[in-house]
Amino acid sequence: MEKFQTLTSTCVPLPIENVDTDQIIPARFLKATTREGFGANLFADWRYDKSGQPISNFVLNNSTYSGQALVAGKNFGSGSSREHAAWALAGYGFKVVVSSFFADIFKGNALNNGVLPVVVSDVFLLELFAAIQVDPTTTITVNLEQQTISNNASGVVETFEINPYKKECLLHGLDDIDYLLSKKDAIEAWEKAH
Amino acid sequence: MTKRTLFDKIWDAHVVTAVPNGPTQLYIDRHYCHEVTSPQAFDGLRKRGLKVFRPEKTTLSPDHNIPTLLQDQPIKDLISKHQVDTLTRNANEFGLTMYGLGHSKNGIIHVIGPENGLTLPGMTIVCGDSHTSTHGAFGSIAFGIGTSEVEMVLASQCILQPRPKTMRITFNGKLKSGVTAKDLALYMISQLTTGGATGYFVEYAGEAIRALSMEERMTVCNLSIEMGARGGMIAPDETTYYYIKRREFAPKDEAWDKALAYWKTLPTDEGAVFDRAIAFDASAIEPMITYGTNPGMGISIHSSIPTLDEIDPAGRISFEKAMTYMGFTPGEKIEGKSIDYVFLGSCTNGRIEDFRVFASFVKGKKKAEHVIAWLVPGSWAVEKQIRAEGLDKILEEAGFALRQPGCSACLAMNDDKVPAGKYAVSTSNRNFEGRQGPGARTLLAGPLVAAAAAITGKITDPKNI
Numbered sequence: 334m335e336k337f338q339t340l341t342s343t344c345v346p347l348p349i350e351n352v353d354t355d356q357i358i359p360a361r362f363l364k365a366t367t368r369e370g371f372g373a374n375l376f377a378d379w380r381y382d383k384s385g386q387p388i389s390n391f392v393l394n395n396s397t398y399s400g401q402a403l404v405a406g407k408n409f410g411s412g413s414s415r416e417h418a419a420w421a422l423a424g425y426g427f428k429v430v431v432s433s434f435f436a437d438i439f440k441g442n443a444l445n446n447g448v449l450p451v452v453v454s455d456v457f458l459l460e461l462f463a464a465i466q467v468d469p470t471t472t473i474t475v476n477l478e479q480q481t482i483s484n485n486a487s488g489v490v491e492t493f494e495i496n497p498y499k500k501e502c503l504l505h506g507l508d509d510i511d512y513l514l515s516k517k518d519a520i521e522a523w524e525k526a527h
Numbered sequence: 528m529t530k531r532t533l534f535d536k537i538w539d540a541h542v543v544t545a546v547p548n549g550p551t552q553l554y555i556d557r558h559y560c561h562e563v564t565s566p567q568a569f570d571g572l573r574k575r576g577l578k579v580f581r582p583e584k585t586t587l588s589p590d591h592n593i594p595t596l597l598q599d600q601p602i603k604d605l606i607s608k609h610q611v612d613t614l615t616r617n618a619n620e621f622g623l624t625m626y627g628l629g630h631s632k633n634g635i636i637h638v639i640g641p642e643n644g645l646t647l648p649g650m651t652i653v654c655g656d657s658h659t660s661t662h663g664a665f666g667s668i669a670f671g672i673g674t675s676e677v678e679m680v681l682a683s684q685c686i687l688q689p690r691p692k693t694m695r696i697t698f699n700g701k702l703k704s705g706v707t708a709k710d711l712a713l714y715m716i717s718q719l720t721t722g723g724a725t726g727y728f729v730e731y732a733g734e735a736i737r738a739l740s741m742e743e744r745m746t747v748c749n750l751s752i753e754m755g756a757r758g759g760m761i762a763p764d765e766t767t768y769y770y771i772k773r774r775e776f777a778p779k780d781e782a783w784d785k786a787l788a789y790w791k792t793l794p795t796d797e798g799a800v801f802d803r804a805i806a807f808d809a810s811a812i813e814p815m816i817t818y819g820t821n822p823g824m825g826i827s828i829h830s831s832i833p834t835l836d837e838i839d840p841a842g843r844i845s846f847e848k849a850m851t852y853m854g855f856t857p858g859e860k861i862e863g864k865s866i867d868y869v870f871l872g873s874c875t876n877g878r879i880e881d882f883r884v885f886a887s888f889v890k891g892k893k894k895a896e897h898v899i900a901w902l903v904p905g906s907w908a909v910e911k912q913i914r915a916e917g918l919d920k921i922l923e924e925a926g927f928a929l930r931q932p933g934c935s936a937c938l939a940m941n942d943d944k945v946p947a948g949k950y951a952v953s954t955s956n957r958n959f960e961g962r963q964g965p966g967a968r969t970l971l972a973g974p975l976v977a978a979a980a981a982i983t984g985k986i987t988d989p990k991n992i
């Protein structure tokens with residue numbers, strides 16, 4: 334996994350609530366047997382029309398907005414457990430998703446793929462959406478070590494929560510399997526005892 | 528002694544290590560696996576040069592990406608075929624049990640696990656699929672995981688999980704006749720919203736839950752994820768033991784007695800504390816249907832769609848988007864709306880009792896001519912039982928035909944896609960945009976409301992026929 338330390342980036346705004354993983358990557362794109370290539374179909378049904386032409390008013394097709402941070406409405410990533418959603422976001426180039434609330438499985442999947450879900454307050458989120466609307470070049474800075482996110486247009490800084498273990502993993506680019514494989518003795522001991 | 532919940536008891540019994548300041552390393556008793564969320568996990572094992580650590584604890588079944596007609600012939604869609612073949616190849620290479628296409632035990636993984644006695648009380652169960660929560664009906668901790676986690680389980684039979692909070696949802700009173708477990712669940716999700724139980728593991732309790740059959744309990748636990756819960760569970764009781772006892776892989780003889788004695792210690796201790804507890808009056812629940820694009824957008828079949836004023840300001844963009852997508856107007860009645868498709872099936876409502884309910888309703892009636900109905904058993908065992916009970920004849924006389932088992936139109940990875948703009952009353956679990964095909968408009972309901980819609984061609988209260 335790639336390391337994550339700090340990121341300063343412009344934002345792609347998606348002010349919709351309850352964006353489910355079926356929207357992030359529709360089921361018909363889940364037929365692949367590798368992790369690559371999902372970025373091209375990120376938000377496919379919002380991004381392309383039936384004939385495969387870009388829908389101009391969807392934010393990913395609007396060159397005004399770009400960046401490695403997706404800013405989304407409350408309860409992002411609900412529904413299906415498909416990790417393909419995290420692969421699609423990472424494949425497209427997002428390193429951070431900012432929202433006021435994330436679904437559990439999505440959050441875990443994102444962290445396992447080096448995409449950092451940053452939970453902010455409702456107020457911070459609304460102000461960020463407003464700032465991006467006024468000025469699409471608005472940037473945010475996410476500092477994982479400090480656990481802070483700043484809206485660089487207003488200067489408002491918030492701290493965010495992250496599990497200390499997951500933070501270490503991201504900072505150093507480690508994944509859970511390395512940990513689990515190092516615990517084989519404990520696993521066998523547990524099995525013996527049960 | 529400290530009072531513990533059902534969840535606490537199972538969780539505590541499966542802790543291998545605790546990462547300092549981090550998640551718990553949890554031992555997994557049963558791992559289910561399907562073709563869509565596993566190939567990258569097996570690739571991961573190959574890249575690391577690892578074997579499957581405990582092959583006997585993993586069971587595979589292709590279900591998501593398979594046709595529901597002509598399963599004896601090669602899959603026509605070559606990309607789908609490759610994915611299903613990849614599962615077979617991985618099963619062979621890693622020495623895992625797989626119930627492939629055509630096998631008498633094949634079916635939707637959440638249907639065949641319980642059916643064969645692989646799902647038992649007190650277990651920890653995972654699968655790369657959010658509806659793994661279904662298995663919680665047996666009094667197990669069962670939850671969906673991502674593909675990276677599938678790889679962890681294959682490699683170590685363990686997973687790293689932060690301990691969720693606990694919630695008890697009690698349903699007091701009795702369900703009215705004509706109200707199904709699906710209605711109960713859709714009602715609950717409409718009250719709590721799609722994110723209302725995020726971060727929690729839910730235990731369902733109360734008179735109305737105790738009165739449910741195992742299959743109905745599975746329907747309720749299945750839908751836990753639709754309100755964001757990590758999982759849902761119901762304490763085992765006589766209903767549970769009776770269901771399990773006749774199953775092929777359930778413990779036998781002395782092992783049964785021993786297991787039973789353990790299971791009986793599992794129910795939540797009197798006075799145990801939940802992080803959150805809520806209660807509903809089951810007798811107030813009416814047949815439900817969804818009108819929007821997430822499972823929380825449900826109403827009683829007699830109600831009107833909310834008006835914009837009734838929606839929280841922050842949610843209005845999403846609500847209006849849903850209204851446009853569904854072709855509905857805020858404030859209008861849902862009853863009487865014309866529909867085009869009916870889907871009976873999925874891990875939510877694709878078991879024998881669902882087919883019994885559907886068949887007994889349509890018996891002696893005729894399917895509305897314009898309605899296309901897909902009746903898809905959850906497994907081959909369900910299919911066999913449908914035929915054994917003669918339900919297939921009843922369905923046929925009413926103008927319905929059975930398809931072959933699989934997830935089918937629940938997620939429309941195969942050809943069972945509802946065309947853009949068409950309305951489908953579905954017994955499945957998700958009404959997200961495009962879930963049943965690009966542009967498809969899904970109305971989630973129970974098998975009885977689905978049967979009524981199939982007969983009248985409209986959204987209809989089953990009681991009125």
Ligand code: SF4
Nearest residue numbers: 658873874934937938
């Ligand atoms: S029936 Fe639907 S919800 Fe259930 S496992 Fe299949 S796709 Fe998932």
